[in-house]
Amino acid sequence: MNRLKTSAAVLAAFSVLAAGPASAAGLSTQEKKLVAAAGAEEARSLALLETLVNINSGTLNVAGVQDVGKRLQTEFRGLGFDVRWVPMNEIGRAGHLVAVHKGSGKGKRMLLIGHMDTVFEPSSPFQKYVVRGDIAEGPGVNDMKGGLVIMIGALRAMKAAGTLKDADITVVLTGDEERAGRPLTTSRADLINAAKASDLALEFEGLAQENGKDMASIARRSSTDWTLKVTAKSGHSSGIFSDAAGYGAAYELARIVDAFRREAREVNATFNVGYMAAGTTAAANETDTGAAATGKTNIIPAQAVARGDLRTLSNAQTESIRAKMAAIVSQPLGGAKAEISFQDGYPAMAPSAGSRALLAKLNEVNRDLGLATMPELDPLKRGAGDIGFVGDLLPGLIGFGAAGEGAHAPGETMELKSLDRQTKRAALFMSRMARP
Structure with missing residues (x-):
């Protein structure tokens, strides 16, 4: 099936999904167990966050990005994923982590997207993780090591509640999102190939907010x-x-x-x-x-x-x-x-009916978690990201990572309270997508 036909089929599937009856309000017994398991991940997630932030992984610090990758490989293998490291030495980058979990084949095939690098090279004076009340500060804490620990925490909760076993998930974590290696046909080949074998994409970069309200993103500009x-x-x-x-x-x-x-x-x-x-x-x-x-x-x-x-x-x-x-x-x-x-x-990821259908499902998750509905964020308020390379192939949602401020600048922060609700959101959303 060619690319255009694949995109049309995916769009049609999600249009039907959006038009169908909403899932029953409230949480099932298994979902209540899932939410509790996600909440129980917070302390472990915070410890992992501190470890990752204190590893300098500026894009050009090949050893540092590889160190982050090694620690994450251990996490994914512990969850039953088949993990491989894709070296990018020939283009001057550390490489990418690709992890695959085979489920029942009956639910939606999910592609989880993230990156391990930051804009803070070893020469930056901004290097250490610090907590001040409900705020964590550190290089890449929001963009996007907070998102990495949310991803891991959500998957761990799914395993604890028994919803991961049926989930078909491919994770692609790039090592050069902040300064993509050239040629792009090489540095983004694994991401694009993963998208061609998936039904939807979830990007775990930072959660956008307006006036203290969580916002959803279904598009990114080029x-x-x-x-x-x-x-x-x-x-x-x-x-x-x-x-x-x-x-x-x-x-x-x-x-x-x-x-x-x-x-x-x-x-x-x-x-x-x-x-x-x-x-x-x-x-x-x-x-x-x-x-x-x-x-x-x-x-x-x-x-x-x-x-x-x-x-x-x-x-x-x-x-x-x-x-x-x-x-x-x-x-x-x-x-x-x-x-x-x-x-x-x-490239750009344009708004689509398929992505809006996913947002409707996410807002059902918000309702059942007792969280506010997430409106669409104006795409002019969001920069470019890796999901743009696959935006023409499948629908997706952006912003499953942590809330925070000051990304790409010394003093970058993360709102620690966002860790719990984002882990629960991601775990419940992915568990529902994994169902037949």
Whole structure:
């Protein structure tokens, strides 16, 4: 069956699921046992969280990411999963953890997605796990080591209550979500292959909140980069704007980026100019963290460069905006030439009926746990993530991880109270999906 037919079949299945009668209100005897088991995991989960956060696993710290992976492999093997480590040495990354649990084959095949790396490399001064009242602070505590321990705690509760044995689950934990290794066809091959053999995806990154209310995510925007390079005739500044001299590289660069703003915008899409430079010479630095230019006030700039990102709500929208940007670039001012290139990054996961059907089931779980209904989060408020690589293949939900603040910055925190309710949510939701 081809990819389009597979997606259509999955969507139809979940549309029927959403339209069918709601499950009986309240918890069954087994589900009550499950919820109690999930609650009993808290102390163990907190201990595991401290251990994982205190291991530096910045994306480029290969040994640290592998150390986190070894500890998690032990956890999954103890739950009866077949576990393998997929090395990524050839692309300069630590590798990925893939764990598979074979169940009855009668329920939904679930893909659990997460990552073991953080943005905090060994050179960062932010390295230690600290608890202050109901808040834990530490590198990656929210993004996303809190989500890793919630995943483990939920699966342990399922095993204790007897609901794991029937569950068909594949776990893919990447080691480079924060700085994906290239080529992406290599670094995300195992994730995509797992999605093709699954019915739904659950991403255990952080729980989004608005005004203290838990929110659900069914979409993530893309994140790709673009580079604009301009060359032009140079000469004495007194000749600028003439037919012979033209307009120079600086005016052409300014024309293009302003035309992007005026002509290429679409709803739910953004594109940012991260940095730009123009002069007699202008070039980005080797680490793509800025640019340098040389020149004089009386010389027409011969070179210009700008770099930025593009974020969209669907992969079709990505192509649409790229085409608009390319069309703008293709109409240069006199005496100038320009070219734009796009560097593939994280694809978009667009909202879908199948994902909304899953959210309806999650809100049945919330009801039966005595928790508030979770509304959809505006996808503009959520960044890109690994689930985007499989968003066109199957429906999914995002945000089964911990609540917190300040991700990617020193002082990143996690709300410790979210650990209990997220573990219970995940355990009950997965147990219900595993049923025939």
